[in-house]
Amino acid sequence: xxxxxxxRSSAAYRVRIALHLKGLAYDAVPVHLLRDGGEQRxxxxxxxxxxxLVPALVDNGIVLTQSLAIIxxxxxxxxxxxxxxxxxxxxxxxxxxxxxIACDTHPLMNLRVLKHLKGPMGLSEEQKMDWYFxxxxxxxxxxxxxxxxxxxxxxxxxxxxxxxxxxxxxPQVYNAQRFDIDLAPYPNVARIAxxxxxxxxxxxxxxxxxPDTE
Amino acid sequence: xxxxxxxRSSAAYRVRIALHLKGLAYDAVPVHLLRDGGEQRxxxxxxxxxxxLVPALVDNGIVLTQSLAIIxxxxxxxxxxxxxxxxxxxxxxxxxxxxxIACDTHPLMNLRVLKHLKGPMGLSEEQKMDWYFxxxxxxxxxxxxxxxxxxxxxxxxxxxxxxxxxxxxxPQVYNAQRFDIDLAPYPNVARIAxxxxxxxxxxxxxxxxxPDTE
Numbered sequence: 001x002x003x004x005x006x007x008r009s010s011a012a013y014r015v016r017i018a019l020h021l022k023g024l025a026y027d028a029v030p031v032h033l034l035r036d037g038g039e040q041r042x043x044x045x046x047x048x049x050x051x052x053l054v055p056a057l058v059d060n061g062i063v064l065t066q067s068l069a070i071i072x073x074x075x076x077x078x079x080x081x082x083x084x085x086x087x088x089x090x091x092x093x094x095x096x097x098x099x100x101i102a103c104d105t106h107p108l109m110n111l112r113v114l115k116h117l118k119g120p121m122g123l124s125e126e127q128k129m130d131w132y133f134x135x136x137x138x139x140x141x142x143x144x145x146x147x148x149x150x151x152x153x154x155x156x157x158x159x160x161x162x163x164x165x166x167x168x169x170x171p172q173v174y175n176a177q178r179f180d181i182d183l184a185p186y187p188n189v190a191r192i193a194x195x196x197x198x199x200x201x202x203x204x205x206x207x208x209x210x211p212d213t214e
Numbered sequence: 215x216x217x218x219x220x221x222r223s224s225a226a227y228r229v230r231i232a233l234h235l236k237g238l239a240y241d242a243v244p245v246h247l248l249r250d251g252g253e254q255r256x257x258x259x260x261x262x263x264x265x266x267l268v269p270a271l272v273d274n275g276i277v278l279t280q281s282l283a284i285i286x287x288x289x290x291x292x293x294x295x296x297x298x299x300x301x302x303x304x305x306x307x308x309x310x311x312x313x314x315i316a317c318d319t320h321p322l323m324n325l326r327v328l329k330h331l332k333g334p335m336g337l338s339e340e341q342k343m344d345w346y347f348x349x350x351x352x353x354x355x356x357x358x359x360x361x362x363x364x365x366x367x368x369x370x371x372x373x374x375x376x377x378x379x380x381x382x383x384x385p386q387v388y389n390a391q392r393f394d395i396d397l398a399p400y401p402n403v404a405r406i407a408x409x410x411x412x413x414x415x416x417x418x419x420x421x422x423x424x425p426d427t428e
Contacts, residue, residue: 050359051314062303065360066317069309076302088290089276095283100265102313103280107321121345127335134330145264146279 001026002058004048006033006040007210010106010171011067012055016210017167018071020201022081026057030212033111068102071164083164094158097146097165101172105139109175129179136176140186143169147188155195162196170196174207215240216272218262220247220254221424224320224385225281226269230419231381232285236295240271244426247325282316285378297378308372311360311379315386319353323389343393350390354400357383361402369409376410384410388421 003019003026005012019026031054032039039045041052049056049065057064057073064070075083084091107113109132117123117131152158157165173193176183183190196202207213217233217240219226233240245268246253253259255266263270263279271278271287278284289297298305321327323346331337331345366372371379387407390397397404410416421427 046359050363051318051356053318053356064303064306064310066310066313068317069306069313072309073302073306076305088287089278091290092278092283092287095286096278096280099280099283099316103282103317103321104265104267107317108327113322116348120348121337121341123335131335134334142265142267145260149264 002029003027004029004031004045004054004056004058005210005212006031006054007207007213009033009054010110010175011053011102013171013174013205013207014067014102014167015055015057015070015074016205017162017170017202018074018083018164020204021083021162021167021199022074022078024074024078028211030210032212068098068164068168071167075164083162083167085158085163090152090158093150093152094163094165097143097157098168100142100146101139101168104142105135106168106172106175108135132179133181136179136181139172140176140181140183140189143172144186144189147192153188153192156192162199162201166192166196169193170202216243217241218243218245218259218268218270218272219424219426220245220268221421221427223247223268224324224389225267225316227385227388227419227421228281228316228381229269229271229284229288230424231376231384231416232288232297232378234415234418235297235376235381235413236288236292238288238292242425244424246426282312282378282382285381289378297376297381299372299377304366304372307364307366308377308379311357311371312382314356314360315353315382318356319349320382320386320389322349346393347395350393350395353386354390354395354397354403357386358400358403361406367402367406370406376413376415380406380410383407384416 003015005028031045040054046052048063055067057070064073084094114128117128147153154160156162157169170193173189217229219242245259254268260266262277269281271284278287298308328342331342361367368374370376371383384407387403
């Protein structure tokens with residue numbers, strides 16, 4: 001398998017975690033999101049992923065895109081080290097936590113959005129960061145409230161083994177920590193992130209441990 | 215089953231389409247996103263969904279959230295009228311199309327984001343609409359490019375029966391049409407939306423046919 005990735009991309013980071021949790025070998029193909037106006041927007045990469053976004057996974061010559069779709073594919077094709085619970089309600093809960101991050105939170109603060117706020121929208125650095133902190137807070141509060149209310153979490157988001165929800169939580173917490181956001185109001189999130197950080201798979205997938213790390 | 219819904223919410227609209235495609239009966243519980251500062255943000259609804267977002271589905275007393283997680287749950291518990299292909303690659307393709315809308319496009323233009331742009335961010339109506347059109351365009355281009363390149367579409371996004379991808383495409387096209395966005399540059403998207411519009415399930419789920427339609 002070949003993974004088009006960027007060391008700091010949250011979406012690529014999610015897929016790297018899933019690959020390492022399942023013990024699947026892959027070749028990393030770095031796509032630099034900042035160099036030359038963004039290699040992901042260049043025609044060569046658009047042939048891989050016409051949306052011009054990372055990650056993309058190539059398996060048996062077939063290109064797959066979208067981090068959660070890729071992880072569900074890995075789960076179906078390589079069911080060992082399952083990243084979803086066995087029962088439908090548990091699976092729905094895990095997917096909902098993952099989507100709280102991947103649909104409601106991260107899309108509002110990824111690189112292309114932040115660049116659009118400062119470029120075409122003409123906002124100041126301060127306004128851009130206000131935006132960032134606002135949506136990070138909304139997302140973290142929603143995640144924490146679900147973890148607290150649903151009562152499914154153990155060492156990880158759902159029980160005591162990592163799931164797709166943890167594959168999403170950890171990159172989001174990494175982003176929060178890059179900007180020194182205090183995690184004290186989100187004790188379940190902080191606890192789970194710390195438990196994940198102890199595992200070799202999460203260490204291997206970390207932005208600081210990639211071939212394209214700067 | 216009980217669905218907390220708002221007639222114009224794209225995410226609720228997706229779930230309504232899935233319920234109708236599967237022929238599942240449900241009670242609609244309207245949550246008015248604009249009344250009294252948003253009923254979805256009130257304590258009563260936060261007890262249902264702590265994230266303060268619609269939709270939420272209650273099945274056998276269990277509350278499920280996030281539109282795509284809810285639809286995957288319905289697919290697992292009620293497999294008739296399947297909304298995903300049988301093979302892993304097909305499933306990944308359908309999920310990726312769904313997420314192109316649900317992760318990359320719609321989160322940037324939903325009600326809470328548009329309100330935040332005009333309120334706390336202090337942008338003008340014109341700037342807000344520039345933002346809306348920009349991300350709608352990005353999303354539609356990505357969707358069209360995938361439909362064109364991947365070659366999986368037939369009458370619908372993937373083959374000749376509706377899938378989760380169509381549950382997402384139709385509400386996004388509804389949004390585009392509300393703002394008179396020309397669909398001519400997106401012929402596959404326009405063709406599929408028209409084919410969906412002919413089906414009773416899509417008609418029943420339409421914002422114009424809900425108990426809370428205004």
